[in-house]
Amino acid sequence: MAVLYAALASLGFGVFFNLRGAKLWAAAIGGGVGWLFYMLFALQGALVQNFAASLAITVYAEIMARVQRAPVLTYLTPALIPLVPGGPIYQAMLHALNGETELFLSTGLLAMTVTGAIALGVVAASAVMR
Template identity: 50%
Template sequence: MESSLLLQCFYAFAATVAFGVVFNIRGQALVIAGIGGALGWFLYMGLQGFFINDIPQYFIATLAVSLYAEIMARRFKAPATIYLAAALIPLVPGGGIYYTMEHFINGRVDDAINTGLHTLGIAGALAMGIIIVSSSIRIWLNIRKEIKKRRKKDSVH
């Protein structure tokens, strides 16, 4: 199990790096994004069996990847999107989209609806994870900035 998980994380890293090349990410940022992709996949797989379905796994993995991207963005003075866009690639529900369309084409409407709703749930979990982390970071930075302003104002008087 452990070697299989490590191998999957390596594949997630490689897939993230490959998409990073397509997104024109270069140098150190490419490796950092790759680590983010591996981190997200590690958490996703590590949480298997803890929930009734996999949507919370996607959500938690996305929270971690988004937080990682925000931290790396501040550490290396770059936009978080550089790291986030590529690092989320292993979590994107491409298979669900494909199978939804396949079910529709083959006339299995019930299967298509079930698969489509599950895929939509995964996409929603990804979006919510990104929004929560991004908004929380922005709020935290604004509060910190306001506190610094007040301290500076109080020290002048």
């Protein structure tokens, strides 16, 4: 079910980004593929999970961009949305507003490292696919 929910989230953002037809559905499938890889690496920790998922999403986006003759970002951006660490970012800001410095730093660091793992996965796959 989680893969379906990730695909639906990517579908929603695809609509928000004005994707239509086959491009919209391809972006949604990319979100599902990413979440499938995220779940496959569940025992490896958050950094490996997000790196593997973003790597898979980027490879998928590069392939779909060539098949459908569209920019890679058409598929990459909506598909990465389910990986965004919204919970830790929200918690970090909440701790900052409440003056809980240690909790803010630990939660903020988690959010930044997860975001870095996502970015590293995108860069690594893009470099290989060129």
